Amino acid sequence: MRLHRNLCFTVIDSLNAIFNDEEYAGKVVEKALKRDKRWGARDRKFVAETIYDIVRWKRLYNEIAGTKDHFTRDNLWKLFAVWAVLKGIELPDWKYFEGTPVRRIKGKFDEAQSTRAIKESIPDWMDEVGVKELGEAVWSRELTALNLKAEVILRVNTLKIDIATLQKFLRKEEIETEKVRDNPTALRLTERKNVFLTDAFKRGYFEVQDASSQLVAPFLQVQPGMRVVDTCAGAGGKTLHLASIMQNKGQIIAMDIYAGKLAQLKKRAKRAGVHNVDMRVIENTKVIKKLKDSADAVLIDAPCSGIGVLKRNPDSKWKLQPEFLDTIRATQAEILSSYSRMVKKGGKLVYATCSILPSENQDQVTSFLKSHPEFKFVEDRKILPSKSGFDGFYMALLEREN
Structure with missing residues (x-):
């Protein structure tokens, strides 16, 4: 591979924005790919993958380069050199690249393999938490899986098209896909491409959604005609999936504390042909109280550490702080207790996170059930990246008895 100056400079500028200006990698990459309209698919792929690679392996490369966590422009070039050599x-x-110690870089890489936190490129505190909650063997396996590149997975919008027809449609746009085992709505791209430019996307035939995330909406066991509440809807990935399962019949109340996210959901719903969603901003507790004992099914896709989706958001491991875990666990418990009041007798509740830590998952459910005897545990599902090949998720199905 031959390195091109304009592409490399774009990578360095992007790393500076991520490491020094604390911008989100996804937004930075999106901006970087618009830098030069003359770039072809190979150029765009190089820019995106190199940025994500260096962000993912930031600690490992930093240790090898000896840059001591100081991300000056010169040091960013040193990290780039480490990436290129490896x-x-x-x-x-x-x-x-003058004076780049190629042999020393390879030797340092070999030395780093003996320390898991450096080898897998994570903060020490995160390694300690992972070992404490999952044990050495499981945590090591999951870290290796979480450092793999995330695949592009599509969710077929069954309100508009079936999976086989979508595959044919995408093939005409030179995008090859394959079905995902045990997931009737998921398609995996065999080669990464910008699917948002396709006619199929503009027509609302699919959404981009990880295969693990696609398992949450069906887990709630909704039926057409139900009243369903998606309490932490965000931009609405799971809301739209619920709507397709319900065949646009019944009512989905999509709630979030951020009006901007619900505005995105409104646009996505229009493209997807979804018209049974009512959006409500959670400005105060009155919004929750008005819906007490009224929902057939409630989804709580709770805010979490996001440790299960590090392969998709590698910069989050550098932004995440240990004290955040204590804060988010308290928030999860509060949300679960408060939002569960919307479930009517005989109704169902799903609590889900994109974390693999028991303290955010089954421990929260156990604690909730002890203080809310009106609910019974039905089943749960733990999705580990090392076993599924996709994002890490947890979901628990509960039912209100009285």
């Missing part, structure tokens, strides 16, 4: 890419004769 990828087997020949460094060009540029001033930024």
Whole structure:
């Protein structure tokens, strides 16, 4: 592979925005890909994947380069050099790479394999939490899986098209997909491409949604005609999935504390042909109280650490702080207690997170059931990245008896 200056400069500028200006990697990559309209698919792929690679392996590369967590422009070039050497890419004769110790970089990489937190490129505190909650063996397996690149998974919008027809439609747009086992609405891209530019996307034939995330809405066991509440709807990925399962019949109340996210949901719902969703901003507790004992089914896709989706959001492990875990666990317990009041007698509740930590998952459910005897445990599902190949998720189905 031959390195091109304009592409490399874009990577360095992007890393500066992520590491020094604390911008989100996803937004930075999105902006970077618009930098030069002349770039082809290969150029865009290089920029996006290199940025994500260096963000993902930030600690490991930092240890090898000896840059001591100081991300000056010179040091960002050193991290880039480490990335290139470990990828087997020949460094060009540029001033930024003068004196790059190729042999030493490879030796340092070998040395780093003996320390898990450095080898897997995570903060020490996160490694300690993972070992404490999951044990050495499981945590090590999950870290390795979480450092793999996330695949692009589509969810077929069954309100408009079936899975086989969508595959044919996408093939005409030169996008090849394959079905995902045990997931009737999921398609995996065989080669990463920008699906948002396709006619199929504009027609609302699919949404981009990880295969694990696609299992949450069906877990709630909704039926057409029900009254369903999606309490932490965000931009509405699971809301739209619920609508398709319900065949646009009944009512879905999509709630969130952020009006901006619900505005995004409104646009997505229009494209998807969804018209049974009522959006409500949670401005105070009155919004919850008005719905007490009224829902056939309630989904709580709770805010969490996001440790199960590190492969998709690698920069989050550098933004996440240990004290946040205590705060979010308290928030989860509060949300579960408050929002469960909307479930009517005989109704169902699903509590879900994109975390693999028991303290955010089954421990929360156990604690909730002890203080809310009106609910009974039905079943739960733990999805580990090492076993599924997809994001880490947890979901528990509860039923209100009285």
